[in-house]
Amino acid sequence: MLEIKNIYSGYDGIDIIKDVSVTVNRGENLCIVGPNGCGKSTLLKSIANIIDYRGSIKIDGKEMSSMDRKYLATKVGLMSQISQIYFPYTVYDTVAFGRYPYLKGVFSDLSIEDKNIVIENIKKVNLYELKDKMISELSGGQLQRVFLARIFAQNPDIILLDEPTNHLDLKHQIELLENLNSWAKQNNKIVIGVLHDLNLVQYFADNVLMMNKGQAISYGSSKDVLNESLLKEIYGLDIKNFMLEILKRWEVV
Template identity: 40%
Template sequence: MLFDVHQLTAGYGGEDVIKDISLTVQEHEIFGIIGPNGSGKSTLLKCMYRGLETDSGSIEIDGRALLTYSNKDLAKKIAVLPQHTETTFSYTARQVVELGRYPHQSGWFNNTKIEDKRIVDKAMQETRVESFADLPMETLSGGEKQRVLLARALAQEPQILLLDEPTNHLDISHQMNLLNTLREWTSAGKITVVAILHDLNMAAMFCDRLMLLDEGRDAGTGKPGTVLKKDKIEEVYAASVNRKSPSCCS
């Protein structure tokens, strides 16, 4: 067990958004979080990287309480790709990716080491952003920015990658490339992924396990085939579902 969330409750302004959530994430798996808008997906993910204070419950990484990690030590464990990220200054794509090496350095003004450069280059190659490495971030499309931010997360060399709608802004080709890459990394034992996904077909194809959230509560956790039942999805999403791929969702 790598990530352990136990009876977690959290929200905003005194109103609970997620309620009594428990889950475990195993090493080198892709764990997907699904559910309709407003079901608490992003709130749960924020708690998992200490972006939101919890009201009750506990979170552990490698058997150690999340709250006991320093910010820098936590950044060596977890990299985050949030749904919305803006860069305040005019950085090039490469400079943004290089920021991912900060947790492994002793200060902001260290000279980039050869090993840091190798890791940054590799992250950029794997996310296919080398062609616009020297372009300012503000000149890039939404999909290109998303890939640069993913490269930055990979440059951290984390154990766990937390992704909030990672395929947002990406066309279908880049969506498939990204999810295939995540699958390759987890299969090779390089990383563990927790991802919020809206596309249920992609969740079924690429995730080892899923948690379905319904109004902040766990409506089902397990293998995609056990979670993505037609009647359950219709109930939670309040929409009619035509199942086209029995092999994924039966």
């Protein structure tokens, strides 16, 4: 279980996240939604203990800030938005980094079991034929799948995803979300993802956290949170009727 209570966090002494509390159970997929700049990514970084926070974030009753970095890496994995690649590792080597928290020493080699896990997860994202290719030569969509495979190889209790469907076509967006859903349910894990596409949120989420101006506005099922009046208030747009109008155009085609 992940318990977040009265969290404040931000940058340069300015709070972006303000008094956010939420509980996420094992086996649950939580989607965080809200307009740009509302604090979604900052909340993920707080959960990953990348930035300092005030309040409490506990995994199975243990405070996140008390964990050393190596142990934390076996508990939480963060996949951020792709920015820039600095080192030309192969697909295999990149995914293999996910196993390093489990090595007994800094200079230890991967075990046969570790190597099998790496290959298994490269296959899971349909990149086995490219395992020896440099990641600097991949498309954005392929690179996103490499980083997903690395997270799966890391096998944390919680996967945090910041706009994970960026750079992916529709087919691979759905495959990625289905992989994450299966991973969470089969392994009794937690997935928390920031998504902008509310159709994908409806498809993927067990529960939804809506944020605005750094605060938690609503939490619950997608049916309860993504209601017409709240969406219009937060986004300044009648999203439901807009989507229904688009659906009518599909019916004509």
